[in-house]
Amino acid sequence: MTTERSAELERYAERLLERARRHGATDAEVSVESRLSALTRFADSEIHQSVTEDTVRVNLRYVQGRRYGMAATGRLDDAALDTLVEGAAANAAGTAETDDWPGLPEPGPIPDVTGAYAAATGEATPELRAGIVREVIAAADAAGVGAYGSYATGTVTTAVLNSRGVRAVQTRSDAWLVTVHMSPDGGTGYAETCAVDVADVDGAALGREAAGKARAADNAVVLNPGECPVVLEEYAVADLLAKLGRCGFNARAVQEGQSFAAPGVRVAGDLVTVWDDGTDPAGLPSAFDHEGVGKERVSLIDRGRCVGLVHDTGTAARAGIRSTGHALPAPNPVGPLPTNMFMAPGRLSREELVGRLDRGLLVTRFYYTNPVDPKRAVVTGVTRDGVFLVEHGEIVAPVRDLRFSQSYLDVLRRVSAIGRDRRTVRGWFGGVSVLGDITVPAVLVDGFRFSG
Amino acid sequence: MTAQGAPTGALREITDRALDTAMSMGADYADVRVVRRVEESVTVRTGRVESVASDESEGVGIRVFAYGAWGFAATRRYDADAIDRAADEAVRLARAAAPSLRRRVTLAERPRAYGTYATPVREDPFALPLEAKVADLLDADAALAVPGVVSTMSTYAAQREWKTFAATDGSLTEQVFTHVGAGVEAHAVRGNEHQRRSYPEARGGRWRQAGYEFVRELDLKGNAARCGEEAVALLSAPSCPEGPATVVIDPSQLYLQIHESCGHAAELDRVFGAEASYAGTSFLTTDLLDSGFRYGSDLVTLVADATVPGGPGSFGWDDEGVAAQRTTLVENGILTGYLTSRDTASRVGRPSGGTVRAESWNRLPLVRMTNVNLMPVPGMSLQDIVADTDDGLYLTTNRSWSIDDRRWNFQFGTEIAYEIKGGRLGRILKNPVYSGITPEFWRSCDAVADERSYVMYGNPNCAKGLPPQCVQVGHGCSGARFRGVRMAAGR
Ligand SMILES: [Zn+2]
Numbered sequence: 001m002t003t004e005r006s007a008e009l010e011r012y013a014e015r016l017l018e019r020a021r022r023h024g025a026t027d028a029e030v031s032v033e034s035r036l037s038a039l040t041r042f043a044d045s046e047i048h049q050s051v052t053e054d055t056v057r058v059n060l061r062y063v064q065g066r067r068y069g070m071a072a073t074g075r076l077d078d079a080a081l082d083t084l085v086e087g088a089a090a091n092a093a094g095t096a097e098t099d100d101w102p103g104l105p106e107p108g109p110i111p112d113v114t115g116a117y118a119a120a121t122g123e124a125t126p127e128l129r130a131g132i133v134r135e136v137i138a139a140a141d142a143a144g145v146g147a148y149g150s151y152a153t154g155t156v157t158t159a160v161l162n163s164r165g166v167r168a169v170q171t172r173s174d175a176w177l178v179t180v181h182m183s184p185d186g187g188t189g190y191a192e193t194c195a196v197d198v199a200d201v202d203g204a205a206l207g208r209e210a211a212g213k214a215r216a217a218d219n220a221v222v223l224n225p226g227e228c229p230v231v232l233e234e235y236a237v238a239d240l241l242a243k244l245g246r247c248g249f250n251a252r253a254v255q256e257g258q259s260f261a262a263p264g265v266r267v268a269g270d271l272v273t274v275w276d277d278g279t280d281p282a283g284l285p286s287a288f289d290h291e292g293v294g295k296e297r298v299s300l301i302d303r304g305r306c307v308g309l310v311h312d313t314g315t316a317a318r319a320g321i322r323s324t325g326h327a328l329p330a331p332n333p334v335g336p337l338p339t340n341m342f343m344a345p346g347r348l349s350r351e352e353l354v355g356r357l358d359r360g361l362l363v364t365r366f367y368y369t370n371p372v373d374p375k376r377a378v379v380t381g382v383t384r385d386g387v388f389l390v391e392h393g394e395i396v397a398p399v400r401d402l403r404f405s406q407s408y409l410d411v412l413r414r415v416s417a418i419g420r421d422r423r424t425v426r427g428w429f430g431g432v433s434v435l436g437d438i439t440v441p442a443v444l445v446d447g448f449r450f451s452g
Numbered sequence: 453m454t455a456q457g458a459p460t461g462a463l464r465e466i467t468d469r470a471l472d473t474a475m476s477m478g479a480d481y482a483d484v485r486v487v488r489r490v491e492e493s494v495t496v497r498t499g500r501v502e503s504v505a506s507d508e509s510e511g512v513g514i515r516v517f518a519y520g521a522w523g524f525a526a527t528r529r530y531d532a533d534a535i536d537r538a539a540d541e542a543v544r545l546a547r548a549a550a551p552s553l554r555r556r557v558t559l560a561e562r563p564r565a566y567g568t569y570a571t572p573v574r575e576d577p578f579a580l581p582l583e584a585k586v587a588d589l590l591d592a593d594a595a596l597a598v599p600g601v602v603s604t605m606s607t608y609a610a611q612r613e614w615k616t617f618a619a620t621d622g623s624l625t626e627q628v629f630t631h632v633g634a635g636v637e638a639h640a641v642r643g644n645e646h647q648r649r650s651y652p653e654a655r656g657g658r659w660r661q662a663g664y665e666f667v668r669e670l671d672l673k674g675n676a677a678r679c680g681e682e683a684v685a686l687l688s689a690p691s692c693p694e695g696p697a698t699v700v701i702d703p704s705q706l707y708l709q710i711h712e713s714c715g716h717a718a719e720l721d722r723v724f725g726a727e728a729s730y731a732g733t734s735f736l737t738t739d740l741l742d743s744g745f746r747y748g749s750d751l752v753t754l755v756a757d758a759t760v761p762g763g764p765g766s767f768g769w770d771d772e773g774v775a776a777q778r779t780t781l782v783e784n785g786i787l788t789g790y791l792t793s794r795d796t797a798s799r800v801g802r803p804s805g806g807t808v809r810a811e812s813w814n815r816l817p818l819v820r821m822t823n824v825n826l827m828p829v830p831g832m833s834l835q836d837i838v839a840d841t842d843d844g845l846y847l848t849t850n851r852s853w854s855i856d857d858r859r860w861n862f863q864f865g866t867e868i869a870y871e872i873k874g875g876r877l878g879r880i881l882k883n884p885v886y887s888g889i890t891p892e893f894w895r896s897c898d899a900v901a902d903e904r905s906y907v908m909y910g911n912p913n914c915a916k917g918l919p920p921q922c923v924q925v926g927h928g929c930s931g932a933r934f935r936g937v938r939m940a941a942g943r
Binding site: 037039040041042043044045046047048049050051052053054055056069070071072073074075076083087088090091092093094095096098099125126127129130133134137146148149150152178179180182256257258260330331333367368369370371372373374375376380381382384401403405451452 | 493494495500501502503504505506507508509510511521522523524525526527528529538541544545546547548549551552553554555582583586590602603605639641644645646724725726727728729730732814815816851852853854855856857861863865883885887918919940
């Protein structure tokens with residue numbers, strides 16, 4: 001299967017824009033996303049699902065004075081053009097005039113991004129994916145555990161054009177491998193990686209990591225809930241950032257009084273520095289957002305203090321500033337989100353972090369976490385796939401999973417050491433379908449409260 | 453729209469091509485779905501029509517069983533070349549998977565599927581002028597804005613799907629689904645505190661397979677002011693106490709409890725580990741089936757019923773061509789069945805329960821909930837149960853949820869609790885949160901309300917699978933009482 005070349009998408013967007021203009025739109029915005037994706041899933045050490053799909057999303061925002069309407073289609077043909085323009089125009093007519101309509105973004109700088117696409121990923125075959133999966137399974141076999149996971153590869157071409165002169169086109173690729181290994185003796189282990197290039201995905205290494213964890217987690221003991229110091233591995237830290245990004249550093253949540261974030265407020269310990277950067281090739285780079293606005297690097301937490309928020313055109317206009325390039329696909333009830341998050345590394349190895357625990361827990365990851373009280377970033381969830389009791393700096397026993405319900409801000413405030421190695425994982429932003437990533441180190445937290 | 457009859461075969465050219473190519477490439481079995489979907493949505497925020505959007509999508513999904521493995525490929529193109537390429541790709545995917553197979557996959561038999569189905573619709577939401585729907589929503593939103601409410605949100609959405617299914621055994625079905633959903637929510641803020649009240653619930657409201665008449669029946673406007681008032685009142689309300697309590701759970705929360713702790717736990721593909729790396733597994737392992745495993749108290753009977761008229765998860769045939777049916781999952785407290793597909797059902801020696809669906813044309817069909825319902829118990833109304841409760845809490849409207857990957861250990865928060873003292877509802881309490889262990893919780897159920905308060909809730913956002921797929925599922929329930937429930941700190 002082949003994807004439309006970006007030039008074709010741009011031409012289609014151009015025609016749609018022209019059609020909207022002729023129909024009487026005062027302004028219009030077209031975003032087209034063409035995606036080829038494939039996924040090979042495995043369970044109980046065999047491949048049970050293999051899928052591919054070829055999809056396109058065309059979004060039109062039709063502006064009529066201070067009203068706008070949206071229409072979208074999954075087709076890319078001539079008939080769709082008129083349906084789309086007429087639908088969006090009717091939707092605009094049904095909308096009330098907006099007092100604070102910010103207008104569509106004007107053309108602005110779009111950063112040069114290199115390394116967002118790898119041909120090897122674009123050309124990945126079913127046999128290539130199955131081969132990597134077999135390496136993961138072989139590592140599981142060697143440890144006598146079962147492998148459960150998936151390997152996805154995809155290419156997405158995006159074009160965003162508007163009547164103010166915005167022209168933004170890019171092609172990105174991504175490869176994402178995740179595995180949970182489950183031991184017959186009850187242990188489970190997790191490993192995940194994502195990259196632009198399939199060549200950077202090492203199935204055997206990930207398989208060994210998950211297998212080692214699963215075996216180490218066998219015959220876990222029950223620990224009474226309570227508060228104790230923890231080392232959170234990268235997978236758990238990524239969840240902290242994803243939740244804080246959505247509840248906190250989203251300018252819309254702030255403007256509606258539903259966020260903890262405010263300039264200068266202390267939200268984390270001194271060691272914690274967090275930013276969003278769509279251009280960093282360590283993640284899955286992206287040059288612009290869904291409004292065609294260039295991605296700015298936004299500092300979110302600087303040495304523990306809240307210093308910035310991410311904006312789209314709407315929130316930026318309300319704040320009297322420029323969009324930072326973090327708009328999601330319209331219609332967007334969530335607001336702008338940081339989708340390429342990074343936490344600054346520290347100086348300690350994983351062993352040194354664990355070595356600092358006199359008595360505490362090493363936690364691999366969190367699961368099914370949901371905000372209970374978004375304004376205080378109170379989140380409930382459970383640990384999963386490897387929790388270990390550490391005494392005098394040594395892992396002494398695997399522990400059964402524990403539930404927690406506490407503020408993620410309190411967790412960040414009590415970070416007392418940070419690991420030097422970082423991992424990049426796929427970012428999931430609460431059901432919002434955008435390609436994002438989070439690059440984080442492991443952290444030592446002086447106190448983490450488990451409820452049962 | 454309700455006339456049922458023989459399929460028209462209008463898309464025969466596409467479906468035949470897909471099936472013929474798949475078979476000629478080496479498939480032993482193939483099925484194909486041609487799906488067209490349209491959607492519309494209106495969002496009003498704080499008195500302003502924030503967005504009106506429409507969406508459409510169509511394409512072909514081809515699933516093959518070849519070399520002992522499954523393959524699935526989807527294309528948005530209808531031309532013969534594209535269909536051939538997709539069918540070829542599906543077979544190639546199956547062939548690439550085959551070397552890693554360790555277990556023979558067998559498919560439970562089913563009769564040939566043939567016929568049509570359509571949602572009964574009295575007032576077509578797509579035919580109604582947009583202005584009318586917007587006006588209704590603005591009215592409701594305005595009624596939310598009582599003094600002290602800082603922001604409001606009111607939503608309406610409708611979806612329609614035309615689905616043609618054909619398979620190499622000669623099956624052919626044509627189905628048309630119409631779903632509508634609507635809801636309102638009020639937000640109040642003081643300092644660091646944020647409270648929400650919604651009706652029928654937040655996150656898009658309640659859904660039904662119906663026409664716009666369902667939105668009218670909801671009476672959003674008539675219920676809005678109470679939402680606004682309660683959101684404001686919650687700011688000054690005392691916190692819900694911690695510790696064990698007797699709780700009476702309103703259907704607006706109980707439906708999600710059923711969804712998370714019964715519905716997902718009963719998915720047989722989860723039991724077999726198919727979702728282990730993402731959605732998770734289940735504590736309801738197959739050794740518990742037919743062994744008298746006590747899931748809940750005698751009062752607890754749960755069914756998966758795809759035949760309920762208007763149920764969000766109802767249909768004529770599932771996406772494997774298995775006819776809609778009603779399966780008992782838990783009967784008088786004892787585990788008796790699962791949600792199944794043809795390939796999972798055969799592993800427990802049963803016919804498929806017909807509970808397989810895909811989000812749309814581009815996704816692989818998976819085991820999904822249909823309408824998983826807690827059957828009402830004749831005898832006591834929900835009011836009678838409150839009157840029969842000396843000291844307890846009445847919990848309403850889901851606010852937060854979390855459950856572990858085995859569906860064993862859960863925690864839910866609701867928007868509001870009402871104190872029950874001497875059989876009467878009293879003052880309101882904020883931030884109620886309860887947690888528990890699934891079978892312990894359901895075994896502590898000592899009263900289920902009768903059919904008078906029975907209501908069908910829908911969850912339009914049930915995500916499962918990779919890539920994640922959302923389908924419409926339904927949950928009917930009437931409210932129930934549970935003893936000794938652990939109330940946790942709400943923050
Ligand atoms: Zn669900």
